[in-house]
Amino acid sequence: MKHRQFREGMKAATPIVLGYLPVALAFGVLARGAGVSPLEVGLMSLLVYAGASQFVAVEMISKGMVWFPIVLTTFFLNLRHLLMSSTLSLHFSKVSLRVVALLSAQLTDESFAMAMADPSKIANRPSYVLGLQMISQCAWVVGTVIGASFGGLINQEGYGIPFALPSLLICLLVLQIKSSIHLGMMILSGILSLLFRWALPGNWTIVLTAVAIICAGAVIEMLRRRA
Amino acid sequence: MRLEMVWIILGMACVTFIPRFLPMALFTKWTVPERLRWGLEYIPVAVLSAIVFPILFFDGGGSLHFQSRAVLAALPVFALAWVARSIWGCVILGMAMYWGLGFVL
Numbered sequence: 001m002k003h004r005q006f007r008e009g010m011k012a013a014t015p016i017v018l019g020y021l022p023v024a025l026a027f028g029v030l031a032r033g034a035g036v037s038p039l040e041v042g043l044m045s046l047l048v049y050a051g052a053s054q055f056v057a058v059e060m061i062s063k064g065m066v067w068f069p070i071v072l073t074t075f076f077l078n079l080r081h082l083l084m085s086s087t088l089s090l091h092f093s094k095v096s097l098r099v100v101a102l103l104s105a106q107l108t109d110e111s112f113a114m115a116m117a118d119p120s121k122i123a124n125r126p127s128y129v130l131g132l133q134m135i136s137q138c139a140w141v142v143g144t145v146i147g148a149s150f151g152g153l154i155n156q157e158g159y160g161i162p163f164a165l166p167s168l169l170i171c172l173l174v175l176q177i178k179s180s181i182h183l184g185m186m187i188l189s190g191i192l193s194l195l196f197r198w199a200l201p202g203n204w205t206i207v208l209t210a211v212a213i214i215c216a217g218a219v220i221e222m223l224r225r226r227a
Numbered sequence: 228m229r230l231e232m233v234w235i236i237l238g239m240a241c242v243t244f245i246p247r248f249l250p251m252a253l254f255t256k257w258t259v260p261e262r263l264r265w266g267l268e269y270i271p272v273a274v275l276s277a278i279v280f281p282i283l284f285f286d287g288g289g290s291l292h293f294q295s296r297a298v299l300a301a302l303p304v305f306a307l308a309w310v311a312r313s314i315w316g317c318v319i320l321g322m323a324m325y326w327g328l329g330f331v332l
Contacts (some may be wrong), residue, residue, distance in 0.1 A: 016255075019315040022318070022319075036232070037228065037294050039228055040229070040232045044236045048236060048240050048243050050243050053239065053243065054239075057235065057239060061235070066231070067238055070238070070239065072232065074238075074242050074243060075242035078242065079246050079274075080245045081268050082246045082249070083248045085247050085249070085250035085254075089251040089254035089255045092251070093255060096251060100248070100251050100255060101249065101252075104244070104248040104252070105247060112276075144274060158326070159326050160300075160322030160324070160325035160327075162325065163297065163300055163322055163324070164322050166283075166301065166304075166321060167318045167322060167325075168303055168314065168318050169275055169278055170279055170304045170308060170317060170321070171304065171307075171308040171312075171314045172271075173272065173275035173279055174270045174305060174308035174309050175278060175314075176271045176275065177272070177309075182272055185269045188275075189277055191279075193277035193278075193281055194291070195283075196283075197281045197285060197289075205281060206274055207282045209273050209274070211276065212272050213270065
């Protein structure tokens with residue numbers, strides 16, 4: 001552990017902390033509204049630490065969902081980390097498995113984006129990335145527990161809090177649109193998800209849509225290779 | 228703490244940790260295969276669309292119904308995300324729009 005690098009990383013986390021706190025508070029409030037206790041919120045933020053999936057999980061818990069669809073949805077939602085983890089790995093060639101476990105456990109969209117903003121700062125400097133990620137997660141855990149503990153004091157329908165999650169997800173969705181094929185896939189997924197949601201009981205919409213799109217993606221890749 | 232909640236949290240923790248950990252554990256030793264990239268290319272789009280669109284077109288009870296407040300709040304968020312690519316800007320704009328529309332609609 002290099003203390004100077006660690007402190008440098010902690011400082012670099014400031015914008016993430018400022019960004020996380022309001023969303024963490026909103027999550028705590030929503031989770032409490034869905035009947036999740038502050039202790040459960042804290043444990044989830046500590047062990048799972050994945051903003052969008054935590055919001056989705058709470059949304060599903062509020063509808064009385066059992067664990068399996070929630071875990072499966074979380075799995076599909078976080079598959080995107082495969083690519084971020086792969087990309088980050090290119091910058092750490094001589095790092096022990098224990099450090100890799102720590103580095104990867106706290107990988108989020110935001111810490112990844114921040115780390116990749118200047119790859120020269122992270123290249124074989126795991127202490128820097130650990131400082132960045134530890135402070136970010138601290139902000140998330142503390143913010144969510146505060147939100148859950150004092151959620152009763154805040155009007156949960158007020159200040160647009162119910163729309164915090166959709167807004168975050170809309171932005172993450174738009175950030176994924178990198179080509180006209182991605183745009184087409186968004187429209188196709190949108191239509192399919194509405195059909196699945198309308199036609200089928202339970203909350204299998206996300207999983208079924210993801211599987212359909214994997215197939216569509218494979219077909220497009222095949223056609224592209226043939227052309 | 229409820230037992231089912233513990234299962235949900237542990238299950239989520241496992242399936243979140245695996246895709247974060249495996250590639251980094253493997254590719255700090257080996258190089259990234261090309262096929263891995265296009266295999267998963269459209270998954271985030273699919274998952275996020277499948278969450279966002281039903282929010283805009285279904286009510287809380289699960290029946291198909293145009294959610295005018297949500298759709299009107301969502302449109303500027305789509306626009307801001309496209310132009311500024313700012314996650315937190317989108318969250319704040321979306322909350323403000325939704326809050327404001329509550330007084331108008």
